Amino acid sequence: MADRAPWSEDRARSILSEFQDIRGALLPMLHGLQEEFGCIDDPAIPLLADALNLSQAEVHGVVSFYEDFRKTRPGRHVLKVCRAEACQSMGAEALLAHAKSHLSVDRGETTADGAFTLETVFCLGNCALSPAVLIDEDLFGRVSPDRLDALLADYREGVPA
Ligand code: FES
Structure with missing residues (x-):
């Protein structure tokens, strides 16, 4: 399995910008972040909330709802x-x-x-x-x-x- 990139706000913003204009962007953004970093890092939550004009609680709710999204980095x-x-x-x-x-x-x-x-x-x-x-x-x-x-x-x- 490829090494997971360490958290980078610049890289995260770049991933979010790829999906900014599509309808229902939150899930593609989350998948993009997890693919890059291996999990949804805490600092991603406010970035997502800002990008999509959602509350941080709403973003948290979606991350928690879907088992696919990890809160911590996986093993090798x-x-x-x-x-x-x-x-x-x-x-x-x-x-x-x-x-x-x-x-x-x-x-x-x-x-x-x-x-x-x-x-x-x-x-x-x-x-x-x-x-x-x-x-x-x-x-x-x-x-x-x-x-x-x-x-x-x-x-x-x-x-x-
Ligand atoms: S039920 Fe389809 S692969 Fe397991």
């Missing part, structure tokens, strides 16, 4: 376990429980060594190969607990499958 890799229907029927909850236990984190948390952040997602478009996970930008299907352990070991060592 982000593991997303699908929890939508097809994956649920193929053992996604057990896989998520295994991931939590294997990594010693809860959903939304990062491992102590900073290697992995564990998140959940609703459908990765890989339903025919449930249960599915995404590690960084890489999609995997029919992931058993043992296969997940092997994948995580590969990513931890920097040699993604």
